[in-house]
Structure formats: structure tokens, C-alpha cells
Amino acid sequence: MSRSLNEVESIAWKAARGAGYPWGIAEEAAAAMRWLAGRGIDGCPALASLLERTDGSNLDDWSPEPGRIWSAPGGVLCPLMAGAALSDHARQLQQCAREFGQMASPVLFLPFAGWAAATVGANLQVTWPGGSSFTDGDGLALQGDPGWDLGGVMVAVSGEMLEARPRASRAFPDPSAWDRLGELARRVHAPASEASRRFGAGGADGIDDD
Amino acid sequence: MRLARLGSLHQSRLSFMRVLTRRMACENWKFARITFDLDERGTGRAIYRVDGPERTYSMVAFGHDLPDEMRSDRVIAEAWDATFALLDGVPDETDVERLAANVPLQEAGRYSERELVVSRANRSSRLWEHAVKALAAGMQPDAEQLDAVGYLMRTTAVYGSGKFGAVDYADIRNRPEFAAPFQAEMLLVYLIRAFVLDLLEHLARCRGGEQAVVLDRDTARKLGIGNATGLGMAPFIVNHAALFNNWIAAREEAIRRVRSVPTATEAELALFRDRLRRSEALVRDWRSGHSVQRAKVERLQLDLQLIKARIEGWPTDENCPWDRLVEWSEAALSEEGQECLASLILEPYGTLVDELSEGMADPSDGDFRIDGSMSLAETCGLLREHYGWALGIDWRMPEETARAWYISEEKLEPRLGQRHEEDIAEFEQPLSPGRDAVRAHADLERWSPAESVAAFLLRHPEHRHAIRRVQVCRTAPYAEIHDNTIGASMLPIDMMRAKLSFFGATHFDPKSDRWVRIRMYAGAPYPGELDLGNCEDWVYPEPVA
Numbered sequence: 001m002s003r004s005l006n007e008v009e010s011i012a013w014k015a016a017r018g019a020g021y022p023w024g025i026a027e028e029a030a031a032a033m034r035w036l037a038g039r040g041i042d043g044c045p046a047l048a049s050l051l052e053r054t055d056g057s058n059l060d061d062w063s064p065e066p067g068r069i070w071s072a073p074g075g076v077l078c079p080l081m082a083g084a085a086l087s088d089h090a091r092q093l094q095q096c097a098r099e100f101g102q103m104a105s106p107v108l109f110l111p112f113a114g115w116a117a118a119t120v121g122a123n124l125q126v127t128w129p130g131g132s133s134f135t136d137g138d139g140l141a142l143q144g145d146p147g148w149d150l151g152g153v154m155v156a157v158s159g160e161m162l163e164a165r166p167r168a169s170r171a172f173p174d175p176s177a178w179d180r181l182g183e184l185a186r187r188v189h190a191p192a193s194e195a196s197r198r199f200g201a202g203g204a205d206g207i208d209d210d
Numbered sequence: 211m212r213l214a215r216l217g218s219l220h221q222s223r224l225s226f227m228r229v230l231t232r233r234m235a236c237e238n239w240k241f242a243r244i245t246f247d248l249d250e251r252g253t254g255r256a257i258y259r260v261d262g263p264e265r266t267y268s269m270v271a272f273g274h275d276l277p278d279e280m281r282s283d284r285v286i287a288e289a290w291d292a293t294f295a296l297l298d299g300v301p302d303e304t305d306v307e308r309l310a311a312n313v314p315l316q317e318a319g320r321y322s323e324r325e326l327v328v329s330r331a332n333r334s335s336r337l338w339e340h341a342v343k344a345l346a347a348g349m350q351p352d353a354e355q356l357d358a359v360g361y362l363m364r365t366t367a368v369y370g371s372g373k374f375g376a377v378d379y380a381d382i383r384n385r386p387e388f389a390a391p392f393q394a395e396m397l398l399v400y401l402i403r404a405f406v407l408d409l410l411e412h413l414a415r416c417r418g419g420e421q422a423v424v425l426d427r428d429t430a431r432k433l434g435i436g437n438a439t440g441l442g443m444a445p446f447i448v449n450h451a452a453l454f455n456n457w458i459a460a461r462e463e464a465i466r467r468v469r470s471v472p473t474a475t476e477a478e479l480a481l482f483r484d485r486l487r488r489s490e491a492l493v494r495d496w497r498s499g500h501s502v503q504r505a506k507v508e509r510l511q512l513d514l515q516l517i518k519a520r521i522e523g524w525p526t527d528e529n530c531p532w533d534r535l536v537e538w539s540e541a542a543l544s545e546e547g548q549e550c551l552a553s554l555i556l557e558p559y560g561t562l563v564d565e566l567s568e569g570m571a572d573p574s575d576g577d578f579r580i581d582g583s584m585s586l587a588e589t590c591g592l593l594r595e596h597y598g599w600a601l602g603i604d605w606r607m608p609e610e611t612a613r614a615w616y617i618s619e620e621k622l623e624p625r626l627g628q629r630h631e632e633d634i635a636e637f638e639q640p641l642s643p644g645r646d647a648v649r650a651h652a653d654l655e656r657w658s659p660a661e662s663v664a665a666f667l668l669r670h671p672e673h674r675h676a677i678r679r680v681q682v683c684r685t686a687p688y689a690e691i692h693d694n695t696i697g698a699s700m701l702p703i704d705m706m707r708a709k710l711s712f713f714g715a716t717h718f719d720p721k722s723d724r725w726v727r728i729r730m731y732a733g734a735p736y737p738g739e740l741d742l743g744n745c746e747d748w749v750y751p752e753p754v755a
Contacts, residue, residue, distance in 0.1 A: 024674020
């Protein structure tokens with residue numbers, strides 16, 4: 001089934017929050033999923049797997065520690081936390097490349113490279129064992145499949161930019177991944193309680209009298 | 211930008227309905243009823259076609275026979291008197307069948323990139339039967355009853371921007387007709403109003419046959435489309451901070467331009483006086499059962515008299531007369547009166563202000579990248595500049611955090627709960643920018659001002675949302691409501707009023723502190739009547755002699 005990019009954004013926002021991420025990171029997840037969908041990539045399976053892995057754990061364990069290689073204290077980086085850090089520290093890429101340690105669902109990291117490229121005004125190449133991607137801040141060119149856990153990810157300014165993937169205005173999410181995200185998204189909804197009904201939370205409980 | 215002021219905003223030349231009627235008249239859009247296949251109960255379908263200069267759009271409408279007990283304005287209702295979709299282009303038979311299987315289900319249906327907007331409407335149970343009966347019997351409905359309600363049907367939701375699979379706004383924003391916000395939504399509502407009149411007269415004809423008459427045109431013109439708006443709309447202006455900034459910024463810039471006009475010509479003054487006089491009629495017709503709003507309307511009536519007295523015998527050669535008038539209003543009028551005046555002074559100056567509507571959309575679609583290189587000194591400076599009001603609130607006081615916004619599993623709609631009496635805090639939506647900024651500020655103060663936002667957020671991802679908002683304010687000074695959105699005394703209707711005024715709604719009639727009825731397009735010419743002479747001033751009724 002085709003979905004609007006707005007729907008993709010919205011489910012990612014809720015699912016990331018439902019899985020325990022702070023709102024600001026949930027916003028990054030939403031924007032990242034939209035960015036990927038707009039370039040014809042279904043990020044839903046990667047996001048669902050990531051959120052199921054990090055669910056219930058301490059996010060600090062998945063967040064990058066600055067160093068020669070930015071890696072996670074728990075061993076595996078969350079691409080949203082690592083991506084946010086990359087995008088926030090984008091200007092440093094003008095001086096030197098940045099290397100990240102092992103990362104879960106690394107396809108979710110690519111949009112952040114895109115935003116970092118836009119910030120520094122240069123093409124960025126993301127390389128991992130077996131593949132790489134190029135972005136000029138807008139387009140994305142992909143060589144190989146970054147769909148699994150990766151040993152190490154290098155981000156560097158590049159003079160090169162391969163032909164970008166065609167843009168897409170609709171998303172075609174994997175149905176089972178969509179459902180898994182839906183399960184997580186539901187967690188942000190409060191169960192109705194006697195108290196909420198008593199306090200008239202919705203307000204428009206009035207009768208349609210005219 | 212306090213809530214009380216936002217809750218006093220009025221429609222203006224920049225309102226989205228007026229932007230649309232202006233464009234449709236200037237570009238000479240053509241309207242046609244292609245299909246009208248409804249039975250004597252109002253069940254069936256209709257198709258209306260709109261031709262702009264470059265593109266064609268169609269409204270596909272479905273009429274349903276809804277038993278009275280199922281008619282509800284709640285957004286969670288599951289059946290309506292009529293349901294609608296605005297389609298890109300002209301529908302073929304397959305499209306119509308696809309829509310017939312989905313549009314009547316509204317939120318439970320699925321839409322494609324061909325659909326721009328989906329909506330539904332209910333009859334006003336008070337008026338509908340009366341109006342059909344009267345017309346069927348060859349008489350006009352009672353004017354007093356029509357005036358009291360102001361519409362025959364009201365929409366209970368209008369969904370665009372990719373909802374339920376419909377086309378994303380990003381895909382249509384480059385069309386000139388959708389450059390200003392909510393134009394597709396406003397177009398559908400405009401067509402719904404035409405359908406409602408056609409349906410009314412059709413049912414009267416079915417019932418009365420030869421005896422039936424059509425609704426008097428002046429009476430029809432006065433009728434708008436009603437809308438019942440609940441809490442679902444209130445968070446919008448917080449969730450779309452950059453967009454809302456652009457609305458306020460356009461309005462402020464329009465006011466600034468008019469205040470800078472050195473002298474007013476006789477013609478400009480005459481036009482202002484005309485709109486002022488007709489505003490009195492508009493406000494006289496604005497009834498509300500809500501005590502707070504009633505008091506505001508009464509005061510507004512007085513304010514309009516004060517403005518009239520103030521400009522009597524006004525010399526036109528006075529230096530910057532509008533500036534002086536606005537300055538005077540700040541002490542002389544209520545907030546409702548001040549904002550009404552601010553809208554009114556724009557009326558004579560279309561050539562100065564109308565172009566500003568082009569800048570009211572948000573080209574980034576809400577996406578804002580945090581500038582990690584910003585120093586914490588600068589971040590704190592921005593925070594203090596834009597959230598000083600929040601830093602002055604003692605957030606430990608229970609009344610300052612009495613409410614929490616959340617989405618209920620039962621209704622999937624934004625709701626407002628009592629934080630200290632219900633277990634809802636863990637479900638709270640990020641709709642308290644003031645409190646969140648203050649929390650971030652407390653941690654920022656523990657860091658060296660020379661550090662960067664990037665370093666801070668690496669340690670404090672929980673403040674990422676608040677820091678993003680703070681940075682948005684750097685280029686969007688009106689992004690943030692300068693008031694507590696979770697306090698015990700907050701009125702959600704103020705947030706709704708702000709948004710609805712930009713739509714161009716009138717006759718705000720709050721039914722409680724959290725839902726409001728309004729009129730849209732009341733006074734507007736119908737398709738086929740719209741021309742350059744009436745596309746602008748239709749909001750302002752001619753007083754009845």
C-alpha cells in the first residue's frame with residue numbers, strides 16, 4: 001500500500017517516542033524516515049528493528065562517546081543518536097573525517113550525513129565495509145546495502161558525487177515493519193480512564209443541540 | 211504574543227479564505243456542477259468541477275441518510291450527513307468508485323495522491339428541516355432562525371497534507387494556487403457550501419414539487435458553513451511553530467506597512483469607514499452563549515463606536531494617521547477591539563499587503579536542523595530573549611503544570627488532562643515549550659558558555675526538542691506563544707481562535723473552554739457569483755436598513 005510521506009514521518013515520530021526516545025530524537029527519526037522515503041528507501045524495517053533492540057535499555061549505552069572512533073559504551077551505536085551527533089558536529093567534518101564504531105540499522109544514519117553535507121556545503125561520502133553512499137545534501141547515491149549491523153562507518157568530505165537516486169513522493173513501507181512501528185506508536189496513546197472521562201478531557205462531549 | 215491576544219485575533223485580507231476568493235476572482239476560475247445524483251432523502255453523489263488557469267480540481271460529494279441519533283460533531287463520529295473529497299483533475303468512473311468506497315468512511319478510508327483534501331459535514335438539526343419544509347411549501351425560511359445559527363451544515367473535520375494517504379502538501383506547494391497555506395482545504399469548504407445550498411433546494415423540490423421555491427439569494431449569501439472545532443486543533447500552532455511564525459510575521463508586516471503610510475487619501479479613508487460601518491453589522495450578528503466571549507463581543511461593539519468617534523472629521527493630511535490610530539487604540543480599546551482595528555486598517559491597502567500571503571507557508575515543512583556550532587552563550591541569550599516570560603514562572607507551583615496534553619488511545623485525538631489527578635504525565639505530548647525551555651536552561655547554566663550546542667546535546671538529548679525550538683526563534687521571532695500552555699487557567703479556545711482567524715472564520719462561539727463553533731464563508735458569493743467586485747469585501751455585511 002502506498003503511504004504519504006507525512007504518514008511515514010508521523011508513525012516514526014510516535015514509534016521512536018513509544019520506544020523511549022526523547023522527543024527531540026523522535027523528531028530526528030521522523031525527519032530521517034521522510035528523507036529516506038523521499039529518496040525511494042523504505043526505512044521502516046530498519047527503524048522497527050532498531051527500536052525493538054533499544055526498547056527498555058539505557059540510551060546512554062547506545063550513544064556515541066567522542067574519541068578517535070565515536071563508539072557506543074554498550075558496543076553498538078544507535079544511528080539516530082550517532083546521526084544527531086554527526087549533524088550537530090557537521091562543521092568539524094571540514095577539518096577531518098569522522099569514524100564511528102559498530103552501528104545498528106545504519107541506513108537510518110544516511111539522512112544525517114545528508115544534512116551534515118548541506119551544513120558544510122560539500123559532498124559527503126559515508127563508507128562501510130562493502131559499500132558506500134554519497135550525498136550532496138540533497139540527493140543520495142547508494143552503492144551496496146547498509147541494511148545490517150556494520151563494523152565501522154567513516155564519514156568524509158568527498159569531491160565525488162555519483163548519480164543520485166530518483167526522488168519519490170510516495171512511500172511503500174514493508175507491511176509487517178509498518179505494523180511493528182504501529183505497535184510502538186500506540187504506546188504514546190494514553191488509555192482512557194474513568195478520571196479522564198470525568199474531567200471531560202476532550203471537551204466537545206456536549207450534545208449536538210442545534 | 212500572549213494567549214489572550216491570540217484569542218482576540220480577527221480575519222483580515224491575509225486570511226486564507228480571502229486569499230482564495232481573491233485569486234479565484236482575479237484568475238476567473240470557472241465552476242460547474244457535473245453530476246448531481248441524489249434522491250429525495252439526500253442520498254447519492256455529486257461532482258463539482260473547478261477550472262483554474264492551469265489545472266482542474268473536482269469535489270466528489272456523497273450524501274447519506276443519517277439518522278438523527280447518529281449525528282455528532284465529535285471528531286470520533288463514524289457517520290455523517292455528507293462526505294467530500296477534493297480531487298486533482300477530473301475523476302473517471304474508477305476514481306468515483308474508489309472514492310465511494312472510502313470517502314464515506316473518512317478516517318477509516320484510504321486515499322491516494324490524487325486526493326488533496328477529505329472532509330465531512332452534518333446538517334444543523336435546528337435549521338435543516340425547517341428550511342427544507344419552508345422552501346417545499348413555497349415560503350422562505352424564518353430569517354431570525356437562519357441568522358441565529360448562520361449555516362445549514364457544519365464540517366467537523368477537514369483533512370489535508372497527506373492525511374490517511376492523501377497527497378503531501380510538499381507535492382502541491384509549488385502550484386501558485388496552493389502557495390499560501392490551507393488553500394486546498396479552503397477550496398473544498400467553499401465548494402461544500404455550494405453543495406449544501408444545492409442539496410437544500412433539491413430536497414425542497416423533491417418534497418414540494420412545483421410549489422417549491424429556491425432560497426432567496428441574499429439569504430443564501432449570508433449563510434456560511436459552520437465548523438465545530440475541538441481540542442484537536444489547539445496544539446497545531448505549537449507543533450508548527452515556524453509556520454505559525456510566518457502567519458503572525460506576515461500580519462505584523464502588513465500592519466507595519468500600513469502604519470508607515472504617510473497620509474491617507476479620501477478614497478482610502480472612505481473605504482476604511484465603509485468596512486468599519488459594516489463591521490458593526492458583523493459584530494451585531496455575532497452571538498455567543500459563552501459568558502467570556504459574550505463580554506468580549508459587547509466590549510467590541512463599544513470599541514467600534516470609539517473608533518468611529520475617533521476618526522470623525524479626521525484630517526487626511528495628518529502624518530501617519532494609521533500609526534496614530536493604532537497607538538491610540540493600545541490604551542483606548544480592548545484586545546478584541548485592538549486586533550479588530552489592526553485587521554481593518556489593512557482593508558484599503560491591498561496593493562501594499564496582499565502579496566504577503568505568499569510568504570505565509572513554511573518552505574521547510576517543519577524540518578529545522580539544529581545548529582550544533584552555536585555557543586551555549588548565544589543559546590542562553592536566545593532562550594532568555596524568547597522565554598523570559600517562562601523563566602519568571604514558578605514551575606513548582608501545581609497550578610502552573612495543572613494540565614497535560616496527551617493523545618487518548620480511545621479517540622486518537624489530542625486531549626487535555628489534569629496532571630495531578632490522572633496518570634497521564636508519561637503520555638504527555640511536547641506542548642509545553644515554556645516549561646521545557648526552563649528545564650533546558652537549568653542544565654545549560656551548569657555548562658561553560660563557551661561550549662557548543664553539539665557538545666551539550668550529546669550529553670543532554672532530552673533537551674534536543676527544547677533547544678530546537680529556541681533556535682527556531684532566532685529567525686522566527688513569533689514562533690512561540692509567550693504563555694503557559696499547561697497552566698490551570700489556560701484556555702485552549704484561544705489557540706483555536708488564533709488559527710481559525712487566519713483561516714478567515716467569523717462568529718466565534720465557544721461552547722466551553724475547549725471547543726468552538728465558527729462560520730466560514732458567511733457572506734461570500736457562491737461559485738458563478740464571484741467576481742472582482744465582490745471577492746474582497748464579502749466578509750462585511752451590508753447593514754439592514
